[in-house]
Amino acid sequence: MADEIVGNTSLVIFQGKQFRRLWYNNEWYYSVIDIIAFLTEQEDFQTARKYWNKLSQRLKEEGSEVVTNCHRLKLPAADGKSYETDCASTKNLFRIIQSVPSKKAEPLKLWLAQVGYDRVQEIENPELAQKRMKELYKAKGYSEDWVEKRVRGIGIRDELTDEWDKRGVKTEKEYAILTAEISKATFGMTPS
Numbered sequence: 001m002a003d004e005i006v007g008n009t010s011l012v013i014f015q016g017k018q019f020r021r022l023w024y025n026n027e028w029y030y031s032v033i034d035i036i037a038f039l040t041e042q043e044d045f046q047t048a049r050k051y052w053n054k055l056s057q058r059l060k061e062e063g064s065e066v067v068t069n070c071h072r073l074k075l076p077a078a079d080g081k082s083y084e085t086d087c088a089s090t091k092n093l094f095r096i097i098q099s100v101p102s103k104k105a106e107p108l109k110l111w112l113a114q115v116g117y118d119r120v121q122e123i124e125n126p127e128l129a130q131k132r133m134k135e136l137y138k139a140k141g142y143s144e145d146w147v148e149k150r151v152r153g154i155g156i157r158d159e160l161t162d163e164w165d166k167r168g169v170k171t172e173k174e175y176a177i178l179t180a181e182i183s184k185a186t187f188g189m190t191p192s
Contacts, residue, residue, distance in 0.1 A: 020075045022087060029087035031075055032096060039102040052086065055099060066095045 017038050020031040036055070037048035056067040069092050074082040088096060094112060097105050122129040130151065137147045161175070169175060 020085070022073050022075055024071065024073055024087070027089055029071060029073060029089055030093050032070060032086040032088050032093070035093060035097065036100065039097065039100045039105050041102075041104070055096070056086075059096075059099060064095070066092045 017034075019034040019038070021028045023029075032052055033045055033048050036052045037043070037045060040048060040051055042048040042051065056070075059067050066088070070086045070088045072084040073087045075085045075087070076082050094108075097108055098112065118128075118132070122132070134147050134151065137150060138144070142150075164175065164178060169178065
């Protein structure tokens with residue numbers, strides 16, 4: 001499938017700074033220069049661009065693929081025109097941020113380390129992942145009853161798809177057909 005640009009651009013504001021982003025390939029891509037300028041506290045984008053050029057060279061020398069995975073996408077600039085700008089997905093942006101020695105990056109680096117540690121703990125004890133999911137739903141304002149129903153629903157769906165897998169269902173289209181049949185039998189309607 002070819003790369004798809006939806007063309008949806010927007011600004012994200014963090015600590016009073018604006019960061020440009022573009023919806024590309026079904027995910028948000030962020031301006032690397034905007035992030036570098038923020039982390040290095042550079043008001044001048046030319047200085048931030050030079051910093052990014054040097055950092056990307058160092059990352060390539062280290063064997064990192066993060067620079068290769070950046071895309072040059074057209075984003076609007078302060079003058080109202082759109083220019084090609086190095087952009088990175090959220091995952092690659094986190095990797096870039098880890099490479100920038102900056103006091104502004106340090107809280108994010110600590111958070112990423114904690115998230116990584118938590119996921120390793122969840123691999124060793126899957127009940128922790130379920131507990132985290134419940135806490136997230138509750139933090140979003142869902143009731144205890146709704147959360148419990150959601151958790152049960154996920155378990156039931158997993159059992160059902162495991163059974164389908166055992167019986168040879170492999171493609172998305174096959175899963176969609178079976179899901180449509182269940183909806184039709186249960187609710188008397190076919191999903192669109």
